[in-house]
Each structure stands twice: as C-alpha cells, then as structure tokens.
Amino acid sequence: MAATGDRRPALVLRGCRRGEVALEPGACLGPEQRERLHEPSLARLGSVTYSIVGRDEANGELGVAVQSRAFGVGFCAWALPGVGAVATQSFTERSYGPRGLDLLAAGESPADALAQLLEADEQRDFRQVAFLAADGRTAAHTGAACIPDCGHTGRPGVSAQGNMLASPAVWHAAADTFAAAEGTLAERLLAALDAAEEAGGDFRGRESAALLVVSGDREEEPWQRAFDLRVDNHAEPLHELRRLHRIAAAYRRRRGFDAQTSLEEEVELARAAGLPEDQVALTAAIAAGAHGDVDEAAARLRPVAESDPRWREAMERYVRLGFVPAAVLDRLS
Structure with missing residues (x-):
C-alpha cells in the first residue's frame, strides 16, 4: 500500500496492462471502467x-x-x-x-x-x-x-x-x-x-x-x-x-409439532422442501406422535424399516432421544 497526495490509502497495482483502470479511494467508476479493472488485483482482494x-x-x-x-x-x-x-x-x-x-x-x-x-x-x-x-x-x-x-x-x-x-x-x-x-x-x-x-x-x-x-x-x-x-x-x-x-x-419445524399440527400438511411441506423420503416419513411419524397416534407413526416408519434392517437400530435411537413414542418399535414388525 502507498499513500496519495491527500493521504488517503491507495492500492499499488503491479503488472497493469495498457487500458486497465487502477483502483483509487473514492473513485467514481463507470460500467466501462469497471470492465477494465486490473483482474489480478481483484483476485487478491478480501471479501467485497x-x-x-x-x-x-x-x-x-x-x-x-x-x-x-x-x-x-x-x-x-x-x-x-x-x-x-x-x-x-x-x-x-x-x-x-x-x-x-x-x-x-x-x-x-x-x-x-x-x-x-x-x-x-x-x-x-x-x-x-x-x-x-x-x-x-x-x-x-x-x-x-x-x-x-x-x-x-x-x-x-x-x-x-x-x-x-x-x-x-x-x-x-x-x-x-x-x-x-x-x-x-x-x-x-x-x-x-x-x-x-x-x-x-x-x-x-x-x-x-x-x-x-x-x-x-x-x-x-x-x-x-x-x-x-x-x-x-x-x-x-x-x-x-x-x-x-x-x-x-x-x-426445524419438527421442534414445534403439537396436537394441532396437520400431519399431511407437514408431509407436503417436507417433501416440497426437498427432504429425502426417509426424513419425510420421520416427519410424519413425529407429527403423528405429537397427536398420540402411535399406530400412524409406526405405519409411516414401517416402509423405511423394512427397506433395510439397520433402520431399526436408527429408530431405536429416535425413541431413546424422544423423537417418537417408544411403542412405535413394537408396531414396526
């Protein structure tokens, strides 16, 4: 860095080609000048x-x-x-x-x-x-x-x-x-x-x-x-x-599920947001659990559990963490 005549900080640009515009504090640059800014110096800039x-x-x-x-x-x-x-x-x-x-x-x-x-x-x-x-x-x-x-x-x-x-x-x-x-x-x-x-x-x-x-x-x-x-x-x-x-x-919406939550609406929102289908199913199960509907929660998770036996291990953790009711595990088979 160097200083201009008015002691404002300036940038020293090395290797500028003919026609390139130097960056000076307070400079008013038009669209054409911006197109000719010194590219190597721009690459070294901090977040702008x-x-x-x-x-x-x-x-x-x-x-x-x-x-x-x-x-x-x-x-x-x-x-x-x-x-x-x-x-x-x-x-x-x-x-x-x-x-x-x-x-x-x-x-x-x-x-x-x-x-x-x-x-x-x-x-x-x-x-x-x-x-x-x-x-x-x-x-x-x-x-x-x-x-x-x-x-x-x-x-x-x-x-x-x-x-x-x-x-x-x-x-x-x-x-x-x-x-x-x-x-x-x-x-x-x-x-x-x-x-x-x-x-x-x-x-x-x-x-x-x-x-x-x-x-x-x-x-x-x-x-x-x-x-x-x-x-x-x-x-x-x-x-x-x-x-x-x-x-x-x-x-994040899952944290606020309660007895008034619309299960189908939450499923639609989760799918529209791009959640994978196993997480859409878990969203539905959490919403059903908030309603106290253990059978519905199990029904939503059953296809996922049947797709791979390792899912049952994951669902056991969901129960232990309080995401879904404990009775869901007994209803998955």
Whole structure:
C-alpha cells in the first residue's frame, strides 16, 4: 500500500496492462471502467460484497445475510444469542466479529464498540463493518478506501452495507425490503438479499452467500443457531441459499409439532422442501406422535424399516432421544 497526495490509502497495482483502470479511494467508476479493472488485483482482494444485519422485533432473533462474488463469504457473518450480530467485510478483518460481540456482551453500545475497534485498526480505511445490538441499535463504518460503489444505511433494527457494487441502490434496496417484508427473520433477510441483487448487486457477479440467525434469548448457549447456512461457490448462490434454507426450515419445524399440527400438511411441506423420503416419513411419524397416534407413526416408519434392517437400530435411537413414542418399535414388525 502507498499513500496519495491527500493521504488517503491507495492500492499499488503491479503488472497493469495498457487500458486497465487502477483502483483509487473514492473513485467514481463507470460500467466501462469497471470492465477494465486490473483482474489480478481483484483476485487478491478480501471479501467485497453486500450484507445486512437485522433483528426480529417480535421475538428478538438476530441475524446476518451476505452475498459476494468472492469465494466463501460466510466468514463475514457473526452473531451471539441475545447479544448482537456483526457483518465484517472489505479486505476483511475477521476479528471485528468476535471482538465486537465481546464488547456488546460487556454492555458497550454498537457505536462505542465499533469506534474502539476502528481506533486500533491501522487499515480501518479499507474496512466495512456493521454492528447490531440485541436492542436494535446499529452502527456501521465504510472506510475511505473501500471500493465504490460503497456505503451503508441504518435504522433501528437493521443495517445494510456493501462495497464494489453496481450502485448505491443496492444497500438501500436491502434495507427497505427488510423493513417492508413479512415472515421470519431468515425469510426477511433472504428477501433483502434478493432485492439487493435485483438492484445490481456486486458488479463483478456472484459466487457465495451465507445466512446466520440466532435467538434473541441470551440464556441460549453461544453455539446454538437457528440457521447457519453457507454457499461457498455456486453460479446462483442466492438460489442455492434459499434451497438450503427451505430444507433447514423443514427440519426445524419438527421442534414445534403439537396436537394441532396437520400431519399431511407437514408431509407436503417436507417433501416440497426437498427432504429425502426417509426424513419425510420421520416427519410424519413425529407429527403423528405429537397427536398420540402411535399406530400412524409406526405405519409411516414401517416402509423405511423394512427397506433395510439397520433402520431399526436408527429408530431405536429416535425413541431413546424422544423423537417418537417408544411403542412405535413394537408396531414396526
């Protein structure tokens, strides 16, 4: 790195060919110039991306969603139950995640926590970071050396940010869509990513995406997550992330089965989500067990048990773990 006349950090690009455009802090690059950016330097960049941190006002869940043209963008997303969420990107310094959450857990406000970490970071001008506290307060930083278009927007309960994007419309679309969307926190975060992509996304294209959602209950263990999904390399990472979310949500629904659960509806949802047939059968058995219908639970599991004798061993474990009633085993033969 070197410094320009106004002392803003700049990148020294070696091996530029004639006609290639150098990257300078605050530069306004048009579409034609973006096509001529120095490719080897882009390959060495840290995660350049767009992200959103958000809170569910109803249940306090906290989450991060992110998409990038960079490989394996999931390491940008951090969250702790009942504490907060962090998105750290642009020549990514991962320590903003765990250290920021430690400061939030200790009672620091997002603004003060972020300021402390930025003060200690000599390369702060290259960073883009957003903090969200459990009470909905946010703080964000877009360094002077982040690659345009870059910026952030925040309001209570949400902050959207990005760099190396097609236009400022990207991060605004993410925040506006999140605020207007209905559904679970995960669904609203995914909707925000879709809106950001539709607004232009990362001008280089797309490659990876991630979704992280944790409980708003600080009593939850720090390793507990509602969703922790990553797409490290894919031609359509947002589509793939949605597919994984449908599967994960179908598994997660089992935890809430009770006497009011519609068995057939849950079977249909599990199959539509892409669960394998043995797991569709287990979904049905768990729903039947919640109704107290042991015969129905056994009937749903019997074809699976008969397909391979080793399934009976697995089902014995299901019983011991409380997934299905103990009487099911006696009715399988």
